Amino acid sequence: MTVYIDGMVRKLPDVSRRYVLATGTAVSATAIAGCIGGNGEDENGEEDIIDPTDYDYDREEPDDEDAARESTMEYTQELERDEDFDPIHSNDAYSAQVYNLVFDGLYEWDAGLDLEPKVAVDMPDVERDGTRxxxxxxxxxxxxxxxxxxxxxxxxxxxxxxxxxxxxxxxxDMIEDAEAIDDYQVQVDLEHPYGPWELQTMAISIVPESERESEDDREEFNTNPVGSGPFVWSDFEFNEYVTLERNDDYWDDPEPYLQEITFVDNVDEASRVGEIRAGDTDAIADVPNDDWGELEGDDDVRVHISESPSYMHLTFNCRDDAPTGDPDVRRGICHAFSMTDFVESRLGNVAQPLSAPIPPITNDQWGFPLDEWHDEHYPEYDPDQAEELLDGAVDDDWSPTIAAPGDHRGDLAERIVTRLHEIGYEGAQAETLDFGTLLDQTVYNEDPSPDDFQAYLLGWTGGPDPDAYMYNLYHESQVGVNQAHFYEGSDSFHDDIAEARELADQDERYDLYEGVMLEILEELPSLPAYSFHNTMASGEHVRDLHAHPMVQQNPRPVSEYGNVWIDD
Structure with missing residues (x-):
């Protein structure tokens, strides 16, 4: 399984590319089971945070299956695809939304973040101390x-x-070898045990060897893929649309009701919302926070939401020559503002604040005491303590720069800077950059000067295993690849992260990750910010549509928990 930095792996060429993969509980499909209030306010008029489970829908079945099988659907994605449809080489979530319907996985995600067999008959037999x-x-x-x-x-x-x-x-890269024992038996040997293997890594899309024998074959395959999935590649216009048709010879149940699905994109939020309200598209991805209440109140529109494994973070330059190399300076910044207030006032419909460097949905399979950690370790808004920590640690005219993309994280950077101004650091500034420039200045910058950045805001989406976050975002080997905090850590910090991924026993891995995450909360190489939910809006005529925690799985027109059809 691929992990995503803001929607893709490392390659983020333009400002419209935001977060991903995004990826709690998934929603099912019919009448809303009750909600907190789509405008993000409670009964006292104060901002509140939506609970995605309040938007669970019941399953729906058509009265006329023949009519349902004539359904066609248009889905408007929130960002442009990279138009890479070979699962081996594709690294953006929006191409993956398309190709996931063309291919079958060896294992696939259920309604949440558990893997279930698909091409595989059952869970694997494990031998050789967790390496076969x-x-x-x-x-x-x-x-x-x-x-x-x-x-x-x-x-x-x-x-x-x-x-x-x-x-x-x-x-x-931990795979040593994979070989066919016979036509229906596969043996995969690993160089060492790999903890995330059964939780997420074996969720691979199976590609046909015969279609990919040469480089020319693979180039053709990339934009004309051949899989075994419930939909067949039909029509494609580069940077315009992709159309898939139902595979009428599909080997598994359920067979899709949809005869055809077309993917287009519209990166403009207001325009996308206007399209769904006007009925110019059947469904859109990524409902803006400010439009949630309006769409929820529209009788012709349904809103869909699912908790996701996305992780937004405020990361500091921890090099010794940077002021933020001092942990008290990092603590001072974190006490200068309220993350909870920001999420409640700015993102209450579409995000939840974090307590630790993993999202709550990831913790569902681990059971770390996140609420306890929040009470004991997470820096709360305390401007007096912020002043005390920063006084003497930085100059009176200290002018830190917080870099961010031009979306909700840019708003957060402005909020932090405003609070720093209020306690006397009027030179603090927020710098909004397009993604390519932001990554070059921070993540890919292996030798930054203190002036390049003091902190930056980015996001990451992993899955059900902490390794996707701990290794990629905090291990020293990933400096210049996925992160740029340059955090030296305690004597065991980086060793524990590396050891945890090479253990098969979850209890042993738990103990290692517990120490690593508590150190992150105490020393703050980065501050966990919030987890962004996956959201969609569909016309009332779209039936049995459900949001999935993994953004690359949306929309999912056919699965064990839903089979989309159009009620004309």
């Missing part, structure tokens, strides 16, 4: 080209990340 996985796959699965999917294709998929120098290779 044996998979049995279903017989009789056919790719769209008529060829049978066999163990050789599964082995090819596992090895392709390394053999083809994929941008996603780091997520699979």
């Amino acid at each position: 996985y044996l998979y049995e796959i279903h017989e009789g699965i056919e790719f769209h080209n008529g060829e049978e999917l066999t163990a050789s294709d599964v082995a090819h998929t596992f090895m392709a990340y390394q053999e083809e120098d994929s941008v996603n290779e780091a997520q699979y």
Whole structure:
């Protein structure tokens, strides 16, 4: 499984690319089971934070299945696709939303963040102290080209990340070898145990080896993919649309009701909201916070929301030559403003504040005491303490720069700077940058001067395993790759992160991650900010649509928990 930095892995070329993958509980589909108030206010008129579980929908089934099977749907994505549809090399969530309907996974996500077998018959047999996985796959699965999917294709998929120098290779570089034992048995050997393997890594989309034998084949495959999934590639216009048709010979149940689905994009929030209200599209992604109440109150529109594994963070330059290299300076900044107030007032419909460097949905499978950590360790708004910590630690004319993209995180940077002005640091400034420039100045900057940045705001989306966050965002090997805090840490900090990913026992991994995360909260190389929910809005005529925690899984027109159809 790929992890995403603001929607994609490392490659973020323009300002419109925000967060991802995004990725709690997923929602099901019919009448709203009750809600807190779509405008983000409680009964006293104060801002409140929406609970995604209050937007669960019941399942819906059509009275006329034949009519439902004639349904077509247009889905408007919030960002442009990179138009990379080969799962081995694709690294943006919006292309993944398309190709996930073309391919079947060895394992796939259920309504939440648990994996269930798909091409695999069952969970794997595990041997050799957690370094050998044996998979049995279903017989009789056919790719769209008529060829049978066999163990050789599964082995090819596992090895392709390394053999083809994929941008996603780091997520699979622990694989020593994968081989077909026979047509329906696959053996995968790892160089060492890898904790996230059964939680997320084996959720790979199976590609046909015969369609990808040469570089020219792979280039053709990238924009004309062949899978075994419930939809077949139909029509494609670069940077305009992708149309998929139902696979009428699909091997698994349920078969889609939708005859056709077309993906377009519209990066302009106001225009996207206008489209769904006017009925010019069937569904849109990413409902803006300020439009939530308006759309919720529209009788012709349904809003959908799911908690996600997204993680927004305020990260500091911890180099010794930077003022923020002093942990008291970092603490002072964090006490100068209220993260909770920002989320409640600015993002209460679409986000929740964090207590630790993993999202709550990730913690569902781990059980870390996040509420306790918040009470004991998370820096609360205390301007007097902020002044005390900063006084003498920085000059009176200290002018820190907080860099951010031009979205909600830019607003947060402005909020922090305003609070610093209020306690006397009037030179503090927020710098809003396009993503390419922001990453070059921060994440990819391996030798920044103290003037380049004091702090930056970015996001990351992983999944059900803390490794996706701890290793990529905090391990020293990832400086210049995924992060730029330059945090030296305690003697065991980086070793514990590395050791935790090479252990199979979850209790042992828990103990290591507990120490790492408490150190992050106490020393604050970065401050956990908030988790951004996955949201969609659909016309009332769109039935049985459900938001999934993983942004690259939305929309999911056919699954065990939903089968979208259009009620004309």
